[in-house]
Amino acid sequence: MTLEPGWHREGKATFCIEDAFYRPQSQVGRDLAVLAAAIYRSQRGELRVLDAMTGCGVRPLRYQLEAGADWVWANEGNPELRELLTKNLNAGMRPRSYRITHQDANQVFFTCHQQRDLYDLVDIDCFGGGAPYLSTGLWATRIGGLLYLTSTDTRTTGGHNPERSVQLYGAYARSHPAVHEQGLRLLIGSVLQQAATRGMRVRPVFSLFNGHVHRVMVRVSMGDPWEQEHYGFLGYCHHCGHYQTVAWHHLGHATCPVHNAAGGRDPIVLSGPMWLGPLHDTATLAQMADLATEWGWAKRVKLLQIMQVEANLPPYYYPLGEIGRHGQMDIPRRDRLIVALRDRGFRASLTHLDAQAIKTDASMAECVAAAKTCS
Ligand SMILES: C[S@@+](CC[C@H](N)C(=O)[O-])C[C@H]1O[C@@H](n2cnc3c(N)ncnc32)[C@H](O)[C@@H]1O
Numbered sequence: 001m002t003l004e005p006g007w008h009r010e011g012k013a014t015f016c017i018e019d020a021f022y023r024p025q026s027q028v029g030r031d032l033a034v035l036a037a038a039i040y041r042s043q044r045g046e047l048r049v050l051d052a053m054t055g056c057g058v059r060p061l062r063y064q065l066e067a068g069a070d071w072v073w074a075n076e077g078n079p080e081l082r083e084l085l086t087k088n089l090n091a092g093m094r095p096r097s098y099r100i101t102h103q104d105a106n107q108v109f110f111t112c113h114q115q116r117d118l119y120d121l122v123d124i125d126c127f128g129g130g131a132p133y134l135s136t137g138l139w140a141t142r143i144g145g146l147l148y149l150t151s152t153d154t155r156t157t158g159g160h161n162p163e164r165s166v167q168l169y170g171a172y173a174r175s176h177p178a179v180h181e182q183g184l185r186l187l188i189g190s191v192l193q194q195a196a197t198r199g200m201r202v203r204p205v206f207s208l209f210n211g212h213v214h215r216v217m218v219r220v221s222m223g224d225p226w227e228q229e230h231y232g233f234l235g236y237c238h239h240c241g242h243y244q245t246v247a248w249h250h251l252g253h254a255t256c257p258v259h260n261a262a263g264g265r266d267p268i269v270l271s272g273p274m275w276l277g278p279l280h281d282t283a284t285l286a287q288m289a290d291l292a293t294e295w296g297w298a299k300r301v302k303l304l305q306i307m308q309v310e311a312n313l314p315p316y317y318y319p320l321g322e323i324g325r326h327g328q329m330d331i332p333r334r335d336r337l338i339v340a341l342r343d344r345g346f347r348a349s350l351t352h353l354d355a356q357a358i359k360t361d362a363s364m365a366e367c368v369a370a371a372k373t374c375s
């Protein structure tokens with residue numbers, strides 16, 4: 001179907017953009033959220049969404065038209081987008097199934113809490129590190145509901161401003177080759193700790209890095225135990241490329257075992273605290289992949305399959321270039337290296353975080369050894 005001039009389409013939504021901020025590249029984050037929301041709706045029988053920073057309103061449209069949202073609160077801080085938003089939602093959504101406001105997102109969250117008007121899905125598509133909304137978004141999310149967070153501050157999560165990462169996430173972020181994953185884990189770790197101050201827990205449903213932006217959808221719960229092994233530090237040795245996770249009570253003893261064995265004591269760089277547990281919930285990913293198959297979303301099916309295999313691997317990845325550099329050899333072929341590692345009894349997979357990297361429970365030294373056999 002052709003569109004009138006000025007109208008755009010994404011999924012089942014049609015909308016105008018005009019002066020609103022809308023990035024077509026962010027569609028993958030919206031697609032995954034719509035899938036997760038649709039699964040949630042089918043399980044709970046109801047879906048009430050709070051889209052706290054809605055821009056042109058593409059998300060309210062998609063949450064209703066594709067995920068079956070019963071009610072959507074579309075909030076946008078910029079009141080100048082009122083006319084556009086009204087036009088878009090009027091044209092695409094059921095009457096009396098949404099409201100539009102122009103308030104600061106935090107004001108909305110506190111109003112929700114005060115009025116006990118809690119949401120199944122709270123979507124916060126902010127600019128910057130997301131820190132001002134991590135704890136406050138929880139005030140508007142019902143127990144069992146989903147909170148969808150964003151961070152665009154890859155400089156900070158990438159370890160280029162550790163003092164700032166302390167201020168944003170209460171964690172020291174260092175630079176190393178697996179920082180795309182670190183960005184997700186800092187975000188999850190921070191909201192986990194904030195939730196814990198109120199006796200709540202969060203667990204990732206899915207975590208996504210699309211090359212520019214980090215997004216995590218977490219499920220909020222109450223009464224689950226604190227899993228101390230899932231909240232700690234990541235150690236990296238810049239000399240030999242060895243990664244390790246470090247628990248709080250071992251912080252004083254963290255050194256590189258490769259160098260220790262060789263009689264030296266190389267210091268390692270430590271990042272954290274951060275989430276060290278599974279990056280995604282594989283059961284939900286499987287349901288999302290089934291739905292994406294049903295909807296004919298082949299690209300998303302492929303992405304979800306990669307996310308399923310990477311979900312429970314250690315909290316870092318090895319870029320192929322780093323393996324080549326440490327082995328002083330050509331960059332290994334990814335598929336061959338994965339087979340070689342599996343042949344040696346390790347788990348190994350692609351990762352959605354970097355198309356030129358692998359995730360594995362093998363060490364860098366073991367990756368180099370495997371790469372040598374298949375070069
Ligand atoms: C990244 S854009 C949203 C894009 C939209 N969610 C989409 O998927 O196309 C962020 C939006 O949040 C609005 N915004 C920024 N800070 C806000 C705040 N504190 N409260 C409410 N809205 C805010 C901006 O005006 C902008 O339209």
Ligand SMILES: [Zn+2]
Binds near residue numbers: 238256257266
């Ligand atoms: Zn080392």
